[in-house]
Amino acid sequence: MRDLSPLQKARLNYNPKLAGALVKGIKNVKISFSGATSAVKDENEIKELFKDVYGQPIASFSDKGESLSMLNKNVGVILSGGQAPGGHNVIAGLYDALKQANSSNKLYGFLGGPSGIIDSEYIEFNDEFINEYRNTGGFDIIGSGRTKLETEEQFEKTLATCNALNISAIVIIGGDDSNTNACMLAQWLKAKNTGIQVIGCPKTIDGDLKNSQIEISFGFDTAAKTYSELVGNIQRDANSAKKYWHFIKLMGRSATHVGLEVALQTQPNIALISEEVEAKKQSLKSIVDYITDVVVKRANAGKNFGVALIPEGLIEFIPEMKTMISALNDILASLEKESSFVNAQNEEKYSIISAKLDNESAGVFNSLPSLIKAQLLMDRDPHGNVQVSKIETEKLLIEMVKANLKQRSDFKGKFSEQAHFFGYEGRCAAPSNFDADYCYSLGYNAFALISAGLSGYLSCIKNLTEPAANWKAGGVPLTMMMNMEKRHGKMKPVIQKALVDLNGPVFKEFETNREKYALEDCYVYPGAIQYFGPAEVCDCTTLTLQLEQKVAVQC
């Protein structure tokens, strides 16, 4: 038995590179401010909801400006939502800055996500404990959770916990929703004059928490690289065995940044982009026809193999599927009360449902393979709704392509398939050097924002395609990224999600080349994430970021 793998041991000793703007140490950082900010949309509503934290200026750290006050500050930190590689380094960076500022400062970690601060379940970090988690993947250091911090009662309890521990700032590491709630908490604490600050850190492997100020959320780099490794390996297998079509679903329900990055890294024959499907109002049939066409063309060129990438959220972006599923939810709610339905065999159930759907939805439902119909009826969520995340979209497409191929007189080849789903393999991978450095800087920077007395800010590190020595650091007011959106029928303030921009340089790069990818074999094999080799192998970030920043793509 052993405790750690050789790589785990080696990575514990990695010294993450701190952003150039912070590298002189927390005591030497100076701050300056831009003018007042606004919101991306719905300024009046946002201002009304966040009276006390709205419109604050963007903060920048450098060696010019005001010094930070090194008051005694105890801080509490929370991991919120799904795992992303590098979360532990955010905490390590925060801890190091806090202790460098004043060795009597305390850092508390709330256990199991936001519920930890509400229920006052916590640990206090010390050197020995934190050192075991440096540069490691996972959120197991204190655990994470999905409780939403949003009610008055929760805020009251949070305040009580902070007062009991003499905590004067809370750092929330989370995605768009968690940071929206961080801002609500900041507003509440400020309105009550508690003096307790709230700072957010941008986390999500999906890469959809980004905007004019935030270049990328942490974890995206490592997760996309891990999936690229696997997709590349499978491509090499496809290209060696020359007998399988691999349909690979990639985690990510609301945006396809991961799928697009992996597509650019590996150059597969097919990569579906949910945002394009929605924008072009593509039907399931048209998607299946597109895939079938590629399969047929390749077969006619003697290639009975290929690789297709499918975004996890695809189904929810196909208008007719969305309509059908929503109708199905209503129908099932009433049918579940009828014993004649409940006791029926599957095939009978399908007929009953089909008869109750309108023509268009019935057509869509009937076009689905029985495996998928069965999945739609099984395992509904606690509200009785179809669990879209349980639908095996990769198998749905395989079955429909198979059926389609039988109708195609121009298809003379063979079609044998393999289905894959990658998600959990990447969320907790050990962070790449980029994510290790970026996260450490985000955490360190969060303490600089705390020292500057700020609240309602998101920790912000910029210039990320350059070496860390050139990275800028600062803070962005959370309200600046917000607008009003409908959630469960109500208008709510939320941080605007960044979907794939179909006119942006990343999608354009893919669009320009995808026909070539489809028919020729342009496979690239990224291989495993490297930590110790040449900089171009170990330290470059994603193609997405390089293309977005219009720097010459270096690696």
Next chain:
Amino acid sequence: MRDLSPLQKARLNYNPKLAGALVKGIKNVKISFSGATSAVKDENEIKELFKDVYGQPIASFSDKGESLSMLNKNVGVILSGGQAPGGHNVIAGLYDALKQANSSNKLYGFLGGPSGIIDSEYIEFNDEFINEYRNTGGFDIIGSGRTKLETEEQFEKTLATCNALNISAIVIIGGDDSNTNACMLAQWLKAKNTGIQVIGCPKTIDGDLKNSQIEISFGFDTAAKTYSELVGNIQRDANSAKKYWHFIKLMGRSATHVGLEVALQTQPNIALISEEVEAKKQSLKSIVDYITDVVVKRANAGKNFGVALIPEGLIEFIPEMKTMISALNDILASLEKESSFVNAQNEEKYSIISAKLDNESAGVFNSLPSLIKAQLLMDRDPHGNVQVSKIETEKLLIEMVKANLKQRSDFKGKFSEQAHFFGYEGRCAAPSNFDADYCYSLGYNAFALISAGLSGYLSCIKNLTEPAANWKAGGVPLTMMMNMEKRHGKMKPVIQKALVDLNGPVFKEFETNREKYALEDCYVYPGAIQYFGPAEVCDCTTLTLQLEQKVAVQC
């Protein structure tokens, strides 16, 4: 668009380490021999079948002994069977030795596996071409195939191809079956006095081509490390989210060396070993009960999560399942002719089948979840038989554990599951330094055996847990590893497969610790394969090999 990833570029320049015994170059290698050899079993039958290549001595290369003749030799090489990381380096090593011996020597690569030599489809290698494939994964350099070289007609065509190209030696890179056929070809060519030699190289990610002479087949190291990376990542996710049980099936139908190595690398809560299931005649029920017990014990300790490893071939090692599937094959053959069965709905089909099975098999069949019953009936192979490889064993176990938990009054926890299958992700991974070095040495050594005029030998590199400078090199007569086994009802000569030895040090290490793995969280996170870092991170081979060779485990 790009052609190569940064890692691909960097790896092209890696200089694989040649075994110490060969490092002075092909022209300076000397050969010596042990006494005559025998077969592992059935000596008389093997001797009779392989009259002209039976009993040859073991060959060793060093700087003492006879010099090799540097005659002009053209060689043909074949990749046979499933992909394994490092195959390209076997060819690169062979090419380099052949050109160093005599720059006018030619190396031909036969396309698409053994059928390439039969049909005379080939390329001639040159520097530029071979340089593009150094240290890369996959078998795409010339492709592979599963044609078995075994008939007189195939041998005649092979001879014709060799004569046409003036080829005097064939190198077959393959697993146990391919090397058995290599030996048949060697015998045939020698009996006919053709002067054409045949040399094998031991390939398979399954790790079951090993014996007193062959320490390990190539590809096992990289594949097991790639799966370990993924399993470790998933464990970190399980241990962070603390809400899922992950059931992970690992490729490998006949032996569980991969599963056992991954279990030692990652220390999961459960790892099933097919050889143990067979030896202890475990029933499906007893396996499900064992898993359920672990789930319940962990839940009662507040841990509603875990990771279980399932070998792909499990079902075929459960005696009652084997019996039931074999009965099912017979029953389905006749039922498929009855339209009342063919047109029946699934549930009816299950009743019809169940009525025709004997009591024990009916009990097993009826205990299966309907998903699995459906898989047994769908997609049969060309002979009409159930395709065991298509059965989702990981889902079978999940469904049965779920059903079991409902009966357990002592279970108060939650059970949410995720199913995974890893196979294609590892077969074509870029070779680890170990596999890159080992394969290069195997190929280089194959040409040394050819230069020594030998035929019917397997290329052999030993001492593999030591640094490459201490690796020994030589050749083992293929007949030495053979015995007679029943295949499709007939006794045939085959290379004996190495299954997991339940009394060996590797299984014992696992057995000693598995209860601890089950209940405590002993997860180890191996991370991605590294190529450039410290030796203990980059150059160590598997724990299996370290334990088998009883060296102090170094990494």
